[in-house]
Amino acid sequence: MIKAVIFDLDDTLYGYEALDREARGRVCELVCAKLGIAAADYEEAYAYGRRETKRQLGDVAASHNRLLYCQKTLEYLGVNPVPLSLRMYETYWGTFLEKMRLFEGVREFMDRMREQGIVMMICTDLTAHIQHRKIEALGIAKDIRYLVTSEEAGKEKPAPEMFALCLKKLGMQPEEVCYIGDSQVKDVEGAAAAGIRAVRFYPDMPGAEQYGKLAEMILAAGRS
Numbered sequence: 001m002i003k004a005v006i007f008d009l010d011d012t013l014y015g016y017e018a019l020d021r022e023a024r025g026r027v028c029e030l031v032c033a034k035l036g037i038a039a040a041d042y043e044e045a046y047a048y049g050r051r052e053t054k055r056q057l058g059d060v061a062a063s064h065n066r067l068l069y070c071q072k073t074l075e076y077l078g079v080n081p082v083p084l085s086l087r088m089y090e091t092y093w094g095t096f097l098e099k100m101r102l103f104e105g106v107r108e109f110m111d112r113m114r115e116q117g118i119v120m121m122i123c124t125d126l127t128a129h130i131q132h133r134k135i136e137a138l139g140i141a142k143d144i145r146y147l148v149t150s151e152e153a154g155k156e157k158p159a160p161e162m163f164a165l166c167l168k169k170l171g172m173q174p175e176e177v178c179y180i181g182d183s184q185v186k187d188v189e190g191a192a193a194a195g196i197r198a199v200r201f202y203p204d205m206p207g208a209e210q211y212g213k214l215a216e217m218i219l220a221a222g223r224s
């Protein structure tokens with residue numbers, strides 16, 4: 001019997017790519033206007049900032065911290081990063097969070113789970129601060145009972161620590177839990193290695209159909 005559902009967040013509950021593209025475009029416009037540089041030069045600096053942050057930090061939550069990308073972008077451009085980094089960061093997240101919408105089918109799925117008393121939680125790479133803001137922006141803060149981030153676990157998916165911490169918070173056995181996520185390696189294989197039944201979500205395919213099928217599977221498991 002399934003007693004809990006664990007969701008990945010990005011590209012599982014909402015679509016990341018289009019929002020990221022739009023938000024990055026807004027930051028590019030801001031910096032180009034402020035510094036009087038061409039978009040291509042900004043993009044080169046941004047690519048450096050992101051790459052350097054990831055190279056220095058490896059697989060930890062801070063490697064996704066956009067404030068670090070912003071600082072390094074400006075450092076690469078040879079300007080003082082202090083006056084502009086935070087504004088870049090807030091432009092990015094302001095744009096992103098304002099436009100976030102749940103995939104079709106998620107709201108209905110969560111309502112069905114709640115009716116059955118099935119607990120819902122999120123297991124996600126990245127820092128707790130931003131993931132809390134996303135959950136709030138999506139309007140699902142009251143649906144989600146627990147959150148595990150890679151910042152908290154100290155490791156990123158598919159590390160077993162992430163899934164072990166989820167089970168610990170739930171106080172459940174792996175076979176009582178179902179996991180849904182878009183990454184074959186991080187989500188599906190990570191959860192499966194912890195003995196958790198995992199279902200892959202395809203963000204480019206209709207969400208309502210996928211969440212509908214998942215609800216049927218979970219409710220059928222409850223009846224058996």
Ligand SMILES: [Mg+2]
Pocket residue numbers: 008009010011012181182183
């Ligand atoms: Mg994801």
